[in-house]
Amino acid sequence: MPRTVTVGVDGSPESLTAADWAAREAELWGRPVRLVHAGPWQPFAAAGEGHGGGPEVEAARRRWAQRVLRETTERLTAGRPGLRVTFEQVRETPVSALLDAASHGCPLVLGSRVVGGPDGREDVWLLGPVTLAVVAGASGPVVLARSPAVPELAGSTGVPGPSWDGAPSPHVVLGVDPRRPATGAVAFAFGEAARRHARLEAVHAWRRPPGADPARDRELEREAGQALREVLAPWRARHPTVRVTVRTGFGAAASRLVDAAADASLLVVGRGGAPGRIGGVTRTVLRHCGTSVAVVPG
Structure with a gap:
């Protein structure tokens, strides 16, 4: 496998921030970006495909994840003609898939969600169980990307452009x-x-x-x-x-x-x-x- 900058993608604003950061990093490293979606990161209702279980729901979930990956790819390559982006939807749990991705030498990039602090003055960044497990167990660098929130892709009608100006x-x-x-x-x-x-x-x-x-x-x-x-x-x-x-x-x-x-x-x-x-x-x-x-x- 060629060395890549890998980013966990789930369609959330935080994962889009991570994808932007990964694209910028990949340009600096001269490496491709690899987008990974693993497991049911998003509540399935976010896909707008219905509820319940069974093969039909699972197929709809896969279609939603593929759409998120395609739209994220379009987002990253807009204005970056030399950037190579691949994407993959895996059946592993998010922790297993991301720990594997973090073992290839280049950074693994994850999003971060911010909430207001208890005194209303200081923001606090949430550390969910997936993030904690990956940071604790990764054999390579893990980046928690932070920036202002961006629109979600899932169900969107347009693809926002890259947020980095190359400075x-x-x-x-x-x-x-x-x-x-x-x-x-x-x-x-x-x-x-x-x-x-x-x-x-x-x-x-x-x-x-x-x-x-x-x-x-x-x-x-x-x-x-x-x-x-x-x-x-x-x-x-x-x-x-x-x-x-x-x-x-x-x-x-x-x-x-x-x-x-x-x-x-x-x-x-x-x-x-x-x-x-x-x-x-x-x-x-x-x-x-x-x-x-x-x-x-x-």
């Missing part, structure tokens, strides 16, 4: 702990910054140890900055065109990363946690960061 991205943010660097995330972040001709901002934050003398804060911050630069040095040598800035400081790591990524094009973090699990910092970032987030294992 260079401002910068990429990388969350990294020099004591336990996630080398997969570092490599992915440098590659993304190089492809986008973007600046890379490496961020490390930590909480002050109990009993630590605040008078040593500057010294500790200098030491942390030096440790971070040493971790990044081999990757800077491999990507000499990437301009790198380093930010260190005290505070909650997730909050620091969300703030740093507020005006970035992408936030890259390691998955953290035990095998098959998502670390606490990464899980918090996925819930509260309004920028697209790439979670990279290893």
Whole structure:
């Protein structure tokens, strides 16, 4: 199988955002896009084909999914004559199909749904069971794409055009702990910054140890900055065109990363946690960061 940028598609506005992001990424990588629809992601009523079960309903569901895949393909190729797009409807469950798709090296892209926060001021991004299982178990990078909502395709009468204008991205943010660097995330972040001709901002934050003398804060911050630069040095040598800035400081790591990524094009973090699990910092970032987030294992 040729290496592709794969996106999970179910006809929802969030999956169309993911498809747009995947098309942009595929152009940067010089790879085709693969659209995958697996299992009954959408309530069948959304297809407008009736209710119940049996062969007729299953056939109608397949027709609806094929229409979504075709319309999404038209959406992505409009204005992108060189972009190759393939699509596939599989009988596997969404988690199994997406985990398989995430094992081929290039990113797997999924949509994200946002809801208002409890105080009405901060948005919270929902992490459904499929998303959590895929992020926790994927052997390759998984991107949770975020952007303003777009119209649904299922049942629509027109195909909206691509939402990206091809402009260079401002910068990429990388969350990294020099004591336990996630080398997969570092490599992915440098590659993304190089492809986008973007600046890379490496961020490390930590909480002050109990009993630590605040008078040593500057010294500790200098030491942390030096440790971070040493971790990044081999990757800077491999990507000499990437301009790198380093930010260190005290505070909650997730909050620091969300703030740093507020005006970035992408936030890259390691998955953290035990095998098959998502670390606490990464899980918090996925819930509260309004920028697209790439979670990279290893």
